[in-house]
Amino acid sequence: MDFLRELSPVLQAFVATLFTWGVTALGSAGVFLTKEVNRNFLDGMLGFASGVMISASFWSLLLPAVEMAKESNVSQWVPAVTGFLLGGLCLYLIDKLIPHLHINFPDETSEGIKTTWKRTTLLILAVTLHNIPEGLAVGVAFGASALGLSGASLGSAISLAIGIGLQNFPEGLAVSLPLRREGLSPIKSFWYGQLSGIVEPIAGVMGAWMVLLAKPILPYALAFAAGAMIYVVVEELIPEAQRSGETDFPTIGAILGFAIMMLLDVALG
Numbered sequence: 001m002d003f004l005r006e007l008s009p010v011l012q013a014f015v016a017t018l019f020t021w022g023v024t025a026l027g028s029a030g031v032f033l034t035k036e037v038n039r040n041f042l043d044g045m046l047g048f049a050s051g052v053m054i055s056a057s058f059w060s061l062l063l064p065a066v067e068m069a070k071e072s073n074v075s076q077w078v079p080a081v082t083g084f085l086l087g088g089l090c091l092y093l094i095d096k097l098i099p100h101l102h103i104n105f106p107d108e109t110s111e112g113i114k115t116t117w118k119r120t121t122l123l124i125l126a127v128t129l130h131n132i133p134e135g136l137a138v139g140v141a142f143g144a145s146a147l148g149l150s151g152a153s154l155g156s157a158i159s160l161a162i163g164i165g166l167q168n169f170p171e172g173l174a175v176s177l178p179l180r181r182e183g184l185s186p187i188k189s190f191w192y193g194q195l196s197g198i199v200e201p202i203a204g205v206m207g208a209w210m211v212l213l214a215k216p217i218l219p220y221a222l223a224f225a226a227g228a229m230i231y232v233v234v235e236e237l238i239p240e241a242q243r244s245g246e247t248d249f250p251t252i253g254a255i256l257g258f259a260i261m262m263l264l265d266v267a268l269g
Helices: 009-032 039-069 077-097 119-147 154-181 186-195 199-213 215-241 248-268
Strands: none
Touching: 009 119, 009 154, 009 186, 009 199, 039 077, 039 119, 039 154, 039 215, 039 248, 077 119, 077 215, 119 154, 119 186, 119 199, 119 215, 154 186, 154 248, 199 215, 215 248
């Protein structure tokens, strides 16, 4: 933590999101060990990722947004609700505009503008697009900690980065293995799997830089990141975790993920 304290908020966000990207790469590296993974295990891990993101959205993003609103001239609920809805709307529009295909879904279910892009490209885009709010959330959290406002701290930002990193492991695995089954080599499957996480450092730096430039928008930015992450959970992670029809493993995973993220935020924040 002392190392991070000596850096600027933008560099803090960059280092933290390099970590989350690295965990994505670590998960993607699983393709070198196996071409298949136990479905119950993967469902449980996707449920875990859902729990982490839901917990992080409240403890690390929405709650600080509400606390910060006390210092403004608007009602406490305004930044949280407004930002949350805008975050969900933004991801909805991205889903409708950018061509992508959710993992394990048939070609005809592809979303966004119709295109002739390859199936593998659409699969990679789906996860890449949904990694943007994760990087944004980490960046905004570090930017908030630098401003010294109530509800935001360096410890809380670090706990968010750790939580996002933990849930990135199954995401990386969930990208590289389907690519391997599509016929790509292990090296290419790993490369494209980890590449899906490269947007996190980019979004993280942009998020930290944005809130430092415009302090009044900070609670809205925190809530925006929360809304975007919840959209990803409900629209992609939970349906994918329960596609096999087995609900126990993803449910238990979600509970554990929520609890661990809550523990990290409360203990470090």
